[in-house]
Amino acid sequence: MKAKIYVTLKKGVLDPQGRAILSSLSHLGIAGVEDVRVGKYMEVRLKDAAPDDARRLLDDACRRLLANTVIEEYRIEIE
Amino acid sequence: MKAKIYVTLKKGVLDPQGRAILSSLSHLGIAGVEDVRVGKYMEVRLKDAAPDDARRLLDDACRRLLANTVIEEYRIEIE
Amino acid sequence: MKEKPVTLELAREHGLSGEEFERVRAILGRDPNFTELGIFSVMWSEHCSYKSSRIHLKKFPTKGPRVLQGPGENAGVVDIGDGLAVSFKMESHNHPSFIEPYQGAATGVGGILRDVFTMGARPIASLDSLRFGRPDHPRTRYLVTGVVAGIAGYGNCIGVPTVGGEVYFDECYDGNILVNAFTLGVVKRDGIWRGYASGVGNPVIYVGSKTGRDGIHGATMASGEFDEKSEEKRPTVQVGDPFTEKLLLEACLELMKTDAIVGIQDMGAAGLTSSSFEMASRAGTGFTMDLDLVPQREEGMIPYELMLSESQERMLMVAKKGREGEVLEIFDKWDLDASVIGEVTGDGVARIRWRGKTVAEIPVAPVTDQAPLYDRPAARPEWQEALQRNPDPASLPVPADLAGTWMRLMSCPEMADKKWVFRQYDHMIRTNTLVLPGSDASVLRVKGTRKGIALSVDCNSRYCFLDPYLGGMIAVCESARNVACSGAEPIGLTDCLNFGNPEKPEIMWQFRSAIEGMAKACETLAVPVVSGNVSFYNETMGKGIHPTPTVGMVGLLEDAGDRLVQWFDAPGDAVFLAGADRMGECVGGSLYLKEVHGKVAGTPPPVDLDHEKRLQRFLAAAAAEKLLSSAHDLAEGGFACALAECCVTRPDGPIGAKVANPFPASVRPDFVLFAESQGAVLLSCPPGKKGALADAAERFRIKMKELGNVGGEHIDIEGVASVRAADLHRGWRDGFAKTLGLEG
Amino acid sequence: MRIAVPVFPGSNCDHDAYHALKHVVGVDTAFVWHKRSSLEGFDAVVIPGGFTYGDYLRCGAMAKLSPVMDAVRRFAEGGGPVIGICNGFQILLESGLLPGAMMVNESLRFVCEYVHLRAETGRTPFTGGIAPGTVLKIPVAHYQGNYFADDATLAALEERRQVVFRYCDPSGDPTAGSNPNGSARNIAGICNERGNVLGMMPHPERCSEEELGSADGRRLFDSMVAWLKEKGK
Ligand SMILES: Nc1ncnc2c1ncn2[C@@H]1O[C@H](COP(=O)(O)OP(=O)(O)O)[C@@H](O)[C@H]1O
Numbered sequence A, B: 001m002k003a004k005i006y007v008t009l010k011k012g013v014l015d016p017q018g019r020a021i022l023s024s025l026s027h028l029g030i031a032g033v034e035d036v037r038v039g040k041y042m043e044v045r046l047k048d049a050a051p052d053d054a055r056r057l058l059d060d061a062c063r064r065l066l067a068n069t070v071i072e073e074y075r076i077e078i079e
Numbered sequence C: 001m002k003e004k005p006v007t008l009e010l011a012r013e014h015g016l017s018g019e020e021f022e023r024v025r026a027i028l029g030r031d032p033n034f035t036e037l038g039i040f041s042v043m044w045s046e047h048c049s050y051k052s053s054r055i056h057l058k059k060f061p062t063k064g065p066r067v068l069q070g071p072g073e074n075a076g077v078v079d080i081g082d083g084l085a086v087s088f089k090m091e092s093h094n095h096p097s098f099i100e101p102y103q104g105a106a107t108g109v110g111g112i113l114r115d116v117f118t119m120g121a122r123p124i125a126s127l128d129s130l131r132f133g134r135p136d137h138p139r140t141r142y143l144v145t146g147v148v149a150g151i152a153g154y155g156n157c158i159g160v161p162t163v164g165g166e167v168y169f170d171e172c173y174d175g176n177i178l179v180n181a182f183t184l185g186v187v188k189r190d191g192i193w194r195g196y197a198s199g200v201g202n203p204v205i206y207v208g209s210k211t212g213r214d215g216i217h218g219a220t221m222a223s224g225e226f227d228e229k230s231e232e233k234r235p236t237v238q239v240g241d242p243f244t245e246k247l248l249l250e251a252c253l254e255l256m257k258t259d260a261i262v263g264i265q266d267m268g269a270a271g272l273t274s275s276s277f278e279m280a281s282r283a284g285t286g287f288t289m290d291l292d293l294v295p296q297r298e299e300g301m302i303p304y305e306l307m308l309s310e311s312q313e314r315m316l317m318v319a320k321k322g323r324e325g326e327v328l329e330i331f332d333k334w335d336l337d338a339s340v341i342g343e344v345t346g347d348g349v350a351r352i353r354w355r356g357k358t359v360a361e362i363p364v365a366p367v368t369d370q371a372p373l374y375d376r377p378a379a380r381p382e383w384q385e386a387l388q389r390n391p392d393p394a395s396l397p398v399p400a401d402l403a404g405t406w407m408r409l410m411s412c413p414e415m416a417d418k419k420w421v422f423r424q425y426d427h428m429i430r431t432n433t434l435v436l437p438g439s440d441a442s443v444l445r446v447k448g449t450r451k452g453i454a455l456s457v458d459c460n461s462r463y464c465f466l467d468p469y470l471g472g473m474i475a476v477c478e479s480a481r482n483v484a485c486s487g488a489e490p491i492g493l494t495d496c497l498n499f500g501n502p503e504k505p506e507i508m509w510q511f512r513s514a515i516e517g518m519a520k521a522c523e524t525l526a527v528p529v530v531s532g533n534v535s536f537y538n539e540t541m542g543k544g545i546h547p548t549p550t551v552g553m554v555g556l557l558e559d560a561g562d563r564l565v566q567w568f569d570a571p572g573d574a575v576f577l578a579g580a581d582r583m584g585e586c587v588g589g590s591l592y593l594k595e596v597h598g599k600v601a602g603t604p605p606p607v608d609l610d611h612e613k614r615l616q617r618f619l620a621a622a623a624a625e626k627l628l629s630s631a632h633d634l635a636e637g638g639f640a641c642a643l644a645e646c647c648v649t650r651p652d653g654p655i656g657a658k659v660a661n662p663f664p665a666s667v668r669p670d671f672v673l674f675a676e677s678q679g680a681v682l683l684s685c686p687p688g689k690k691g692a693l694a695d696a697a698e699r700f701r702i703k704m705k706e707l708g709n710v711g712g713e714h715i716d717i718e719g720v721a722s723v724r725a726a727d728l729h730r731g732w733r734d735g736f737a738k739t740l741g742l743e744g
Numbered sequence D: 001m002r003i004a005v006p007v008f009p010g011s012n013c014d015h016d017a018y019h020a021l022k023h024v025v026g027v028d029t030a031f032v033w034h035k036r037s038s039l040e041g042f043d044a045v046v047i048p049g050g051f052t053y054g055d056y057l058r059c060g061a062m063a064k065l066s067p068v069m070d071a072v073r074r075f076a077e078g079g080g081p082v083i084g085i086c087n088g089f090q091i092l093l094e095s096g097l098l099p100g101a102m103m104v105n106e107s108l109r110f111v112c113e114y115v116h117l118r119a120e121t122g123r124t125p126f127t128g129g130i131a132p133g134t135v136l137k138i139p140v141a142h143y144q145g146n147y148f149a150d151d152a153t154l155a156a157l158e159e160r161r162q163v164v165f166r167y168c169d170p171s172g173d174p175t176a177g178s179n180p181n182g183s184a185r186n187i188a189g190i191c192n193e194r195g196n197v198l199g200m201m202p203h204p205e206r207c208s209e210e211e212l213g214s215a216d217g218r219r220l221f222d223s224m225v226a227w228l229k230e231k232g233k
C-alpha cells in the first residue's frame, strides 16, 4: 500500500527558502505570487496492513525521524 | 488563491535521502516500510486569477525555477 | 499575544525577584507596563546582566600591551602588529541546542559571527567546543548528528572555516549538552567599530531579517533550569538563515569602510531591547524608537514581542545625521531590509512608540547601572573532600592486557579521531588554514603579512569537577600549551563559563574557584582575558554538569613558516620529553581511571605555573630556531596516548616509534602509560639538531630527556607495552563513529 | 589578459579564486557583480564556489537567473574559457551549459577533505598543461556533489571525451572507496562538447600554494594562462 507524508514548517517559523524563492520569482518577472512556504513531501510504500496500523506506524516514523516536531508539523495520507 | 506544488525525483533517479531514511527507519525498529521517495512540497499564495492563468503562471515558475527537469518532475494543484 | 496586567506574580514569571521588581518601580517612579516589564526582565536576566558573575569576572586580568578592547564590547580585540588586530569571542548556545540541535547550534554560530563582524573584523576562523552525554545515551547520537550538522550548515554556508574544536562525552551532560562557539576575525587597528549610540539627532537604523516571534524569552530561558515544561517552550526556537547573514556580513563590512555610521551592534539575545539599551548606555544617551517602522514578518505583533524577539540576522546601528541615504543604499545593493526606526536623544531616556502612542519610557542609565549585582553565597560542597581522597591508587588492579588497554583508550570517543566531525566542516575556505584540524592547535596565515594565528579550545571538566581552582588553571595552561606547541606565543583568550545553578552555594563555589584558578594562570602566563560568556543553570531537574570553563586561546607566530604540528614525520628523528621532571604518578581525574576503572575521582595533576611559562617560551624559541619536527603535549591518556597520537595523527599515514620508559622503574606499568601530568611535551627533531635543542632547553631551564627514535612498525615503550602502529591507527580512526553508532 | 570572477549573493570562494589568480598566478583579475550583464573586456571566466542564495531550493538554481549568467552563456558560445568550481559547477549545470545534475552526497553529510583526481583529457583550456593520467591532490568541500546523468548522457560524455576529472586513489585508480560523494562513474569534472566550459566539484583555488598542502590546483590556472597567451591575449 502507499502513503503520502507532508512535512511543513509550523506557522510563524521563519522559512528562509520560501523567502528566497519568492524574491527570485519576482526577478523572473513572474508576478502574482504572494507567498511561498517550502516543505517536504514523501511517497512511502508499505507492507499491506490495516489502515489504522499503517497510520500508527507512519505517525511513529514522523515523530521519531521524518519530521522535526519542534519546528515542523506533518500530515499523513493513506491511499 | 492558493496552490500546491509537488516536486519529485523522476523514476530511475536514485534518491540518496530516501534510501538513508529507509535504513534509519529499520534501525529505529520501524518495520514495514518498503520504499521512501523524498520530494518537495510548496504551498503558494497567489493573487486571485482565473485557474487557467494561475496554472500557466505556476507551470512557467516550475519549468524555469522550482523544478530541475533533468531529474525532477512536478505537479500543480490549484485550490 | 495579549498584554497582561503587571503584577508581582507576573514579574516573578519573568524571572524577576520581588526585590528586583521593587527596584524597577523605584527607577520608573511607578508600576511598569507589560512592555516595560518585558524589557527589564531581559535586561536583568542572568544572560544579559551577568548579575551573579560580574563581581567574580572582575578578577580576570584584562589588560596588556596588545589589548585594544577588553571585555564589555561585542568582542575583544588584540593587536598583532603590522597595523592589524584580531577580534574574537566565544559564546554558548547550550539550551537551544538541546531543544533543537541543528537550529540551536546553527544560530549559535550565527550569533558569534555577528559579534565579531560587528567590531569591523572579517571573520576568518571558528572553533567549536562540544560536550554531550554518555555515548550510549539514547539521545546522544541524535544530538551529535544535529549539532555537528547545524554548525556545518551555518559556518559552511557563510564561508568561515571551522578549523578546530573539541568533543567530549560524559554522563553529566546527558540532560544538558554544551555547545560553545568561537570566532576570530581580522581588523585594521584603526578600523575597529564599537556599539555606541552617540550624537544627538543621529538616526537609529535597523537592518537585516524581518522580526518575527522567534525566541521570545530565549534570554530568560537561558537563565532558567530545565524542567518538564521546557518542552512547551519549544516553539520559541529560532531558525538560522546563514544566507541572509552572509549578505549582512558583506554589507556591514562595506558600510564600515565609509564613515557614515557612528556605532553598530548585533541583535543577539533580547534583540532590539539589549542592542538599543546597551548602545545608548555606553554613550550616555537616550533614544526614541518607533516600532511601526520595524520590518515585520508576522502580523499582529505587539510592542512586547517586537522588543523581545530574538529573530536572527539583525543589526542595529546609529548613522551620522544626513548620511542615512548612503547606509540604506548599501543595504539595498545586498537585498537587505533596512529602516530608520528612531533617533538618538540627549535626555538619557528610551521612548518607544507604537501606533502613535508611547508604549515604554525608561531612563537608560539605571537599567544598566542599577542592574542587580549579587555576591551569592559560595560553599565548598561536603562531598568534595571524599571525592578527592578516593580512590586509593594502590587498590586499583593493573590490567592484564596493557596493549589492549592502550588500544581501548585510543579508540574511545574522547581520544579517537574527530574526523567524522570536522570533515563536515569546511575548514579550508578562505585559503588561510596552514595546519588543518588534527593537531594541538590549528594555524592560519594572515594574508599580506608573514604572521600566523594559532587557535585552540580546551577544558578538562573532570579536573574542574574534582578541583575547580586547579581545573580552571589547567584549562588556561593547556590551551596556552597547545598554542605554544604550534610554535606560537599565546596573546589573549576568551572563555565560556558553563556551570549549574548559581543560586546553589556549591555551584557558586565551583564558579568562584574556577575563575580564581584561571585568573592566576592568566596572570603568570601574561595572557589577558579579552572577552567571554557565562552560561549558568546547566541543570536538569536538579542535576548539574561538571563545571566547564572552556578556554579559547589565540596565539601569534611572527613567521607562519615556523609553525609546528603534533605528529612525527621522519623516521630517524629523535624523540624527547620536555618537562620530564613534571611527570608524576597522578591518576586522579584521568581518562584511564574513568574508562577502565569507571571512576571520576582523585585530584588533578599539579601545576607549576612558572615552569609552564618557561616551557611555552622554550617551545616558541625552538620553533623559531627551526629545531623541531613536531611538538605535542601530554594530556588525557597520559604518556602512552600522547606518544600514540604523535604516531597516528600524521595525515600521510601512521608511523612507529621506539622509546624508553621515562619513569623510574618503581612506577606501575599502567601508571607509566596512562597517568596524567601537566607541563610535559613530546618533541621530535632531526638528529642533527639534537645539540642545539638541548642548548635551548638549558637556556629556559627545561629538563629534557632523550627517549628514542621515530620509525618502525610498532609504537614501543620499551619494557612496558608495544602495539602495531597500523592497528592502533585503525582503532583510533574508526573509534568515534563506531562507538556512537554513526556509520562512516 | 583579464579574468572575471562573477560574484553572486552567497558566493564565498570568490576571494579565494581572486587571490589564487591575482596574487599567486599573477593575472589581472576582477570581481563582476551578478547584476552586470556584460563580460566585455574579459578573456576568461572563473565562477567561484559558495552557497549562492543559500543553496536554497537547489544549488545554483537561483543564481542561474542572474543577468551575468546570460553574459556567461554568450561568452561561452563565443568559445571563451569558462570554469565553474563547486557551486560554480552547479550553476553551470542548472543553466544547462553543462549536462546532468547534482544530487546530495550519498553520505547525506557535507564533506571537506583532500581527494585525488585523475586528469582524463588535456582538451580544455584548463587542462592543456596536465597530461592525461596525471593524479592531482586537491580538496573537495560540498554537500551536493553527487553527479547524476542518465545512461545515455553518461555514454555520450565518455564518447565525446567530456569527462575531464575522475575521483581516484593515490595511484590513479577510480575506485569506489575514493569517490567522496557517490558520483556516477567517479566523475568530478566535465566539459561541454566544444571543451571550453569546464565544471568541477574540487577546488583548485584552494591548493595553488605549497604551504596550503598542495599546489596542484595552480596547474589549471597556469594552463588557462598558457592557452590565452597562445591566443594572443
Ligand atoms: N568539534 C570539533 N570541531 C572541529 N575540530 C575538532 C573538534 N573536536 C576535535 N577537533 C580537532 O581534533 C583534534 C583532536 O582534538 P582533541 O582530542 O580535543 O585534541 P587535544 O587533546 O590536543 O586538545 C584537534 O585538532 C581538534 O581541533
Ligand SMILES: [Mg+2]
Binding pocket: C440, C482, C633, C635
Ligand atoms: Mg591538546
